[in-house]
Structures are given as structure tokens and as C-alpha cells.
Amino acid sequence: MRAWTVRGGQFGEREQQALAEGLTIAGWEETGDLSRYGSAGEIGDLLTAAYPDESQGTIDNWKHQLWRFISMDTGDFVVMPRKHLPVVAVGRLIGGYEYRAEAAPGFRHVRPVDWVRPAVERAAIGGDLRDSMGAFSTVSELSRRDAAERVRSLAETGTDPGYEGGIEPPAGIEALARDVREDGTRQLTARDLIGLWGWSRRTTDVIDQVDQELATLGLRVEPHFTEGQLDGLVTVSSQEPVAGEESSDGTAAHGPTTPRDSLSTDGAKARDLSWRIGNLPFVQEVVTVSWEAPLSSAITPMIEHDFSQLPVVDRHNVLRGVVTWEDIARAHLGKRDGTIADVLNPHPQTAREQEELFARIGDIQRHGFLIIVDTEYAVRGILTATDLAGQLRQRVEPFTLLEEVERRLRRMTHRFTTDELPQEIRSKRANGRQFTLGQYKFLLADAHCWAKLDWPYGQQDMLDRLKTVADYRNALAHWAVDAPAEDATSLAATRQLLKLLKVIDHDPRP
Structure with a gap:
């Protein structure tokens, strides 16, 4: 037993007929009878001939959707989200694929369905399963996090038992694209998504790269991976069609779809990088x-x-x-x-x-x-003033600690003349510029400078501590969605270095 989402048209135009006649209906009005085709590849050849102006990526997407539609087994569950109502229809397939040549264009590919629950409230469905049902593809499979069993429960009782536990990420970027191509959607955490590109924190560079490469692959993420928590689930599906182009079921898209001016020249959607409540x-x-x-x-x-x-x-x-x-x-x-x-x-x-x-x-x-x-x-959580204060501390404290470390290093090393400084940083002082945190290593590593500092600490130990803190500073150089204090080890190392510096650098008395 499997479960599928089959949408009732881009504007819900097929929903009423589907419910009234006990059907699930697909579009692609130009293809003709599909019953003689035995594979997705054969359907792809048909689509190429029927839609000669479409890209190969679009054809590949459509052929998998149509193959899902004609190869679903009798007895499988079908979900049809209602376009303009807060409900979904849940039914069970009771027959094979049929082609109705006399039907109106866009209503000819059908499967008979027993709509056992035509109006299950969306709020009764867990958010993860609801997001899977929200894919922009006309036909997609609900295959992970016990989706089929949960749809069975919706059909039998009108309730979703939910799912507790993690979700296995795809093996790589190509595996992600393949899962979306074959199933229609793929869920994973925001952490696992950016991890496919080798990242662990959502900085501006990470966001731009992932957005651009997802757009190149023809994929979209809902909700966007910057909008929730790092371990929150996102759903990847095929890119929504641009207004005026073909929709996900081969009909012209004239409605409020993604406008071209919201896409940058490299295909990535322009995005506000503000911190979100999520x-x-x-x-x-x-x-x-x-x-x-x-x-x-x-x-x-x-x-x-x-x-x-x-x-x-x-x-x-x-x-x-x-x-x-x-x-x-x-x-x-x-x-x-x-x-x-x-x-x-x-x-x-x-x-x-x-x-x-x-x-x-x-x-x-x-x-x-x-x-x-x-x-x-539906209630997802509660954010209190206490929670907010703690989070603002996590986001601000690392920067104040780092600034204090740099201030004290600057003050303690200001006693050196330009000629006493190591060659690597001498020109910077001569030009009246301040050292970066990472450049103090040259001064601490120099035997003459270290002797003049006369610190009661081990030279190599202080160099190691400085490197850890300088690396932490570099990691925080760019704005990020995630709190910098998430790196607890580096934050603790910064506190410890500052404590050591305070012992030998006393603030002047007022």
C-alpha cells in the first residue's frame, strides 16, 4: 500500500468533478491515451512530441508525474488538497487508468476513486505530512515518515497519528534531485540540506550558494531553509512555473505564480535576510x-x-x-x-x-x-520574553567578548615601536592601521616581542588559544541566521582568553 497526492488543477478546476464522479484527474491535454506506454521513458518521448517547446527538464518532470499516475496500484490511497478550502479529500483507488477522449481538455486522464473522507480538516494533519501534500507537482508520492500509514488513519478515522523521530537525509545533491524527480517531494532538515554542500551554519554566503544551486536544479524549498530552526523540516519539490509558462500539469499558467523579477540573474530568488521568529x-x-x-x-x-x-x-x-x-x-x-x-x-x-x-x-x-x-x-510553540532575552544574549555576547579581547591585545601591544614589530605586520602599523585578531600571532611568536611582553603564560599555549579565538572571529565575520553561541567550545575559549588577558591588563582607574 502506498499513498499519493493528486492535485485538482492549478486553480482547483478539477476538484468538483473529481469528487462528484469519484475520480482523480490529471491534465496534460495534448498527450492522448497513455494506456499503451510501459515506462516513464516512453511517456517522455510522447511528451517531447506533444510539447516541442518545453525544456528537457520540464519533460523529465512531467514524465515521472504521468508515470506515477498511470502506475499507482488499485488500493493505494489518494489525497487531493482543496485549493480554496481548509480541507483535503482522502480516498482509495478502486480501478486502473482510463482515458476519456470525449471529456474536456485537461480532464481526460482519470482513475476511479472512492472518496471515503472528502473533507478532512488540514489542521487534523501533522505539519510535516501537510507540507508533503503541498508540493507544487500535480502527482507526487507520500513516502516518508510513515506517510502511507498516516494517510490510512486519516481515511479510517479522520486523524493523523503523527510521527516521532528523525529523517534520513539523501546521500548527496544528486540523490536529493533524484528523490524529488522520482517521488515529487523530499523532506529533510535545514541542517541536512545545507550539509549537502558542506555547510553547518546559515551565513549569507551559504544561503546564496544553496539558493543558486537549487534554482539550477529546478528545485524549490518550502518553507525556505532560513525561516525556521536549523533542525526543522523543509520540503524540497520542483520549481513552481513562472507566470505565462506551462504549469505542473501541462496547462498554461496565467495565475499568480512566481514572477521573473523575483529571480536574480543566476536564478536564485532574492530574499530578505532578517532574523525570523522561527x-x-x-x-x-x-x-x-x-x-x-x-x-x-x-x-x-x-x-x-x-x-x-x-x-x-x-x-x-x-x-x-x-x-x-x-x-x-x-x-x-x-x-x-x-x-x-x-x-x-x-x-x-x-x-x-x-x-x-x-x-x-x-x-x-x-x-x-x-x-x-x-x-x-494550530499551536506550534510559545516564545516568551525570557526566551527572547536568552537568545539575544547568545547572538550578542560573542561579539562583545571578541571586541574586548581585541581591545586588550591592542592596548598591551601598543608599547612596541614600529621597528620592533615583526616584518609581517610592520607595514600595517606604519600605515596607521590596526592589526586584525589573526595578525597578533606574528607578534606573540616573535622571541623579542614575547620577552618584552613578559606575560606569565606559556608562549605556545597563548598562540594556540589565540588561533582558536581568531578562527572563531573569522567564522562570525558574516551575518548568519543561527546564533554564534552554537559553537560552545569556541565561545568558552574566547571567555578564557579574555580572563587571562584581564589578569595582566588592568583597566585604568577612573
Whole structure:
């Protein structure tokens, strides 16, 4: 048993007929009957003849989609996300491929389906599985993180049991492209994605390189790998068509697709590099309370965890409001013992992971927290003022420590005349410029200079410490999404070097 997503057209134009007639329908109106073709390669030859103006990359993408459509087994599950409704239709294939020559163009390739649950709420589906269903390809397989079993559960019970655990990354960049080509999507963490190019931290250089190479491969990432946490999941799929070109099912794309002016000359999408709320490791195990529960059920967790408020959710974890001590007090004063729904504040402060962090700091200061929700308004986490303070420290402290190290080194070595300096850095002093952190190694390694410094430390030990800190400084030279304090070893080495320097370099008395 396998599970597949088959979309109902770029604008949802095939959805109503699919549900009314018990079908799943694909486009590619120019191809004719596919029943006599026995491989994706043969379909590719057909597509090349039917769409002579299309690139080879587009043909390769389409042939795999059509081959998936005609080779799905009877009994497999099919999911059709509704374009303009917050639901998905879940069904089971009950017959083989059919070609309906008399049908309207774009409605001729069909498979019979029993739509057992035509309106499963999106909020009932785990975010990872929902993202897989959101691929821009018309036909894609849902193959990882127990996807088929989870779709079976959606069909039978309307609920997603979810999946706990990691996900194996592809072996390399070509393997990533192959997985997308064969399945339609590929999920992995942002860390594993940039790791395919040998990176471990999302700096501007990394972002530009990965964006450019993904565009060259005809791939896109949703959400973008800069918008969430480093270990958060992203979904890679084929690039969305540009307006005016062919869509993912061979029909002309005239709607609001990706405009060309959002792409740079090398094909990478221009992107705002601001820090996002999702970049912070906010609390994800959020204590919530059901809006149907009695008011008394909120009191115990609020006392136990010293909370001033609790998010209120429905059975799908969709946020309905917050309840505070003030709400509880008012209910008791009014001698009301109803449900939480009777007293909650229905307009709590919320944010999406993709929002700019600094644009919402004022809200966190005023209210003390933001509830993080996804596109279906399901609770993803909570970001408090305490969390924010800790994260800002992680991002600022390394730079203040490094600046202090450089300031003290500069002051302690200022006693040397230009002629006393090693040849490698003499010209820099002569031109009135400051040494970089990495250039102090020449001064510490010089026997005459080391003797004049008269430090009570081992020369080689100080050189080793300086190299570690200088390498750390170089690693932080570029803006990055991820907190520099993530390198705890280098941060500790910087603190230790500064401590040693403070012993021998005393600040002047005021």
C-alpha cells in the first residue's frame, strides 16, 4: 500500500468533478491515451512530441508525474488538497487508468476513486505530512515518515497519528534531485540540506550558494531553509512555473505564480535576510487546555508551572484563545463555573515562524509572550520574553567578548615601536592601521616581542588559544541566521582568553 497526492488543477478546476464522479484527474491535454506506454521513458518521448517547446527538464518532470499516475496500484490511497478550502479529500483507488477522449481538455486522464473522507480538516494533519501534500507537482508520492500509514488513519478515522523521530537525509545533491524527480517531494532538515554542500551554519554566503544551486536544479524549498530552526523540516519539490509558462500539469499558467523579477540573474530568488521568529529555539512542548474543559482544569497546570496564561485549543490543537488568572478570577467573582470557552480571551498575541523577529519584539515586551501558530492556526510553540532575552544574549555576547579581547591585545601591544614589530605586520602599523585578531600571532611568536611582553603564560599555549579565538572571529565575520553561541567550545575559549588577558591588563582607574 502506498499513498499519493493528486492535485485538482492549478486553480482547483478539477476538484468538483473529481469528487462528484469519484475520480482523480490529471491534465496534460495534448498527450492522448497513455494506456499503451510501459515506462516513464516512453511517456517522455510522447511528451517531447506533444510539447516541442518545453525544456528537457520540464519533460523529465512531467514524465515521472504521468508515470506515477498511470502506475499507482488499485488500493493505494489518494489525497487531493482543496485549493480554496481548509480541507483535503482522502480516498482509495478502486480501478486502473482510463482515458476519456470525449471529456474536456485537461480532464481526460482519470482513475476511479472512492472518496471515503472528502473533507478532512488540514489542521487534523501533522505539519510535516501537510507540507508533503503541498508540493507544487500535480502527482507526487507520500513516502516518508510513515506517510502511507498516516494517510490510512486519516481515511479510517479522520486523524493523523503523527510521527516521532528523525529523517534520513539523501546521500548527496544528486540523490536529493533524484528523490524529488522520482517521488515529487523530499523532506529533510535545514541542517541536512545545507550539509549537502558542506555547510553547518546559515551565513549569507551559504544561503546564496544553496539558493543558486537549487534554482539550477529546478528545485524549490518550502518553507525556505532560513525561516525556521536549523533542525526543522523543509520540503524540497520542483520549481513552481513562472507566470505565462506551462504549469505542473501541462496547462498554461496565467495565475499568480512566481514572477521573473523575483529571480536574480543566476536564478536564485532574492530574499530578505532578517532574523525570523522561527530561527529561535522557542518552547515547542506547550501546555494547553481544551476549550470544552471546565474552568477548574486550567488552575492546576497554571499553579504547577507558574504560568500566567494558558493557550486554549480545540481537538485539532487549533488555537481558540487564552485563559489568564484575571479571566479565572472574574468567573469566580461572578459565581460562574462554566467551561473555559465561556471566559477565554479570543484574541491572543500570535505569530508565524516566518515573521521578522524585530517587528514583533514590542509585542513580546508588552504582553510577555507570543503564541506561535502554523498556517492552520494550530499551536506550534510559545516564545516568551525570557526566551527572547536568552537568545539575544547568545547572538550578542560573542561579539562583545571578541571586541574586548581585541581591545586588550591592542592596548598591551601598543608599547612596541614600529621597528620592533615583526616584518609581517610592520607595514600595517606604519600605515596607521590596526592589526586584525589573526595578525597578533606574528607578534606573540616573535622571541623579542614575547620577552618584552613578559606575560606569565606559556608562549605556545597563548598562540594556540589565540588561533582558536581568531578562527572563531573569522567564522562570525558574516551575518548568519543561527546564533554564534552554537559553537560552545569556541565561545568558552574566547571567555578564557579574555580572563587571562584581564589578569595582566588592568583597566585604568577612573
